[in-house]
Amino acid sequence: MPSNPYGSDGKPSPAYEFRGVQVGNHNVQHNTYAQHVHVPAVVTPMEKLDAPAGLINLPERSALFVGRGGDLRRLRDALAASSGSVVVTAVHGLGGVGKSTLAAHYAETHRAGHSLVWWITADAPTSIESGLACLAVALQPAVGTLPLEQQTEHGLRWLATHGGWLLILDNLPGPNDAATLLARLPGGQVLITSRRTTGWHDIATTPLSLDVLEPGQAHELLTRILTRHDPAAVTDGADAVCAELGHLPLAIEQAGAFMAETGTSAGEYLDLLGRYPAAMYGETAEGGDTHRTMARIWRVTLDRLADTPLAGKVLRMLAWYAPDDIPTALLNGFDDELAVIKALGRLAAYAMITRAGEVISVHRLVQAVTRTPTPMTFTALRSTSHTRATTPPARWPWRSGR
Ligand SMILES: Nc1ncnc2c1ncn2[C@@H]1O[C@H](COP(=O)(O)OP(=O)(O)OP(=O)(O)O)[C@@H](O)[C@H]1O
Numbered sequence: 098m099p100s101n102p103y104g105s106d107g108k109p110s111p112a113y114e115f116r117g118v119q120v121g122n123h124n125v126q127h128n129t130y131a132q133h134v135h136v137p138a139v140v141t142p143m144e145k146l147d148a149p150a151g152l153i154n155l156p157e158r159s160a161l162f163v164g165r166g167g168d169l170r171r172l173r174d175a176l177a178a179s180s181g182s183v184v185v186t187a188v189h190g191l192g193g194v195g196k197s198t199l200a201a202h203y204a205e206t207h208r209a210g211h212s213l214v215w216w217i218t219a220d221a222p223t224s225i226e227s228g229l230a231c232l233a234v235a236l237q238p239a240v241g242t243l244p245l246e247q248q249t250e251h252g253l254r255w256l257a258t259h260g261g262w263l264l265i266l267d268n269l270p271g272p273n274d275a276a277t278l279l280a281r282l283p284g285g286q287v288l289i290t291s292r293r294t295t296g297w298h299d300i301a302t303t304p305l306s307l308d309v310l311e312p313g314q315a316h317e318l319l320t321r322i323l324t325r326h327d328p329a330a331v332t333d334g335a336d337a338v339c340a341e342l343g344h345l346p347l348a349i350e351q352a353g354a355f356m357a358e359t360g361t362s363a364g365e366y367l368d369l370l371g372r373y374p375a376a377m378y379g380e381t382a383e384g385g386d387t388h389r390t391m392a393r394i395w396r397v398t399l400d401r402l403a404d405t406p407l408a409g410k411v412l413r414m415l416a417w418y419a420p421d422d423i424p425t426a427l428l429n430g431f432d433d434e435l436a437v438i439k440a441l442g443r444l445a446a447y448a449m450i451t452r453a454g455e456v457i458s459v460h461r462l463v464q465a466v467t468r469t470p471t472p473m474t475f476t477a478l479r480s481t482s483h484t485r486a487t488t489p490p491a492r493w494p495w496r497s498g499r
């Protein structure tokens with residue numbers, strides 16, 4: 098059976114029958130034990146399949162969303178541009194500036210106008226493929242019995258033969274990385290987020306360059322974080338903190354979590370940041386000033402977590418995995434179970450990680466900062482023997498290139 102069930106004319110390949118065919122590797126087994134009998138799956142051609150009403154795949158988002166009214170309108174207009182073919186737009190900007198958050202908010206707000214809304218983390222070719230495979234299985238669970246390559250093809254086929262959908266490719270490295278996929282899509286809307294700033298005009302209508310928050314929006318975000326659990330919390334000086342952090346949403350979120358968790362005032366927090374001036378941190382490939390801002394926050398938070406050294410160790414370990422959906426079970430045996438639970442709780446309280454059920458996410462910018470040795474790390478390396486915890490494990494195999 099060919100791995101691609103569709104011919105070059107887009108029609109199902111004659112060698113690949115969908116309806117009534119037994120799929121999977123088990124259909125020739127004749128086992129007398131009931132638990133080993135596999136019910137043959139029947140796969141309906143994707144072009145004949147409607148999406149179940151309201152089928153969406155979107156990441157969990159923070160309940161706090163501020164500003165971006167103009168950006169949301171620009172996105173809507175760009176995606177509404179009717180060209181008779183697939184409409185693509187791209188949101189690009191610095192790490193932590195809020196691209197994914199904007200895309201998720203847009204998708205959530207506009208979900209009712211789409212037959213399907215599907216989010217794919219697109220930071221590697223394999224993640225696009227597995228995202229399409231997940232789509233196919235969500236549309237038709239029987240597809241799950243097929244090899245992954247065919248699942249991917251089924252997902253693509255559904256998109257190619259239907260309209261009215263919105264596909265989000267989050268964190269795409271660059272325009273070329275979507276070329277193969279886009280070439281197969283005659284209709285629908287594709288929203289891309291990327292740190293890459295150039296090259297989008299070739300594939301996207303009106304690419305949107307996303308900037309940091311406006312000062313008023315940044316102030317609103319910080320005060321909402323500070324007063325979320327304590328409406329009486331003092332918010333004086335919030336403007337100064339936002340300005341020091343360059344109005345970067347990720348930085349404000351983490352600084353706010355620290356201040357709220359520890360009862361630190363704006364003035365005290367600025368003093369803490371002052372211990373780690375930006376100039377201490379070198380330029381990095383992962384984004385000069387934002388990286389330095391995050392490095393300062395990270396140092397302040399880690400100082401505070403000195404009473405839970407395991408928290409820093411856990412974060413350094415998590416920094417080497419892909420950022421989303423890291424199974425908590427990976428930490429089994431890392432240390433005493435209760436100590437690990439406590440460490441994770443503290444990291445979450447300071448917004449260094451987010452947890453959803455049994456999985457953990459660490460923002461990719463926090464990971465980048467965590468992986469970068471700081472001036473203090475070098476001092477520590479010279480004066481202690483903890484080299485194993487701080488030396489980047491370059492040979493670790495499971496990160497994909499970031
Ligand atoms: N408009 C906003 N309102 C409230 N919080 C925001 C907003 N934009 C971003 N944030 C917060 O800032 C953090 C960083 O945002 P996000 O992950 O969207 O950045 P990004 O630009 O996609 O970064 P990267 O390039 O690293 O993927 C998120 O945790 C999010 O909750």
Ligand SMILES: [Mg+2]
Nearest residue numbers: 196197268290
């Ligand atoms: Mg993002």
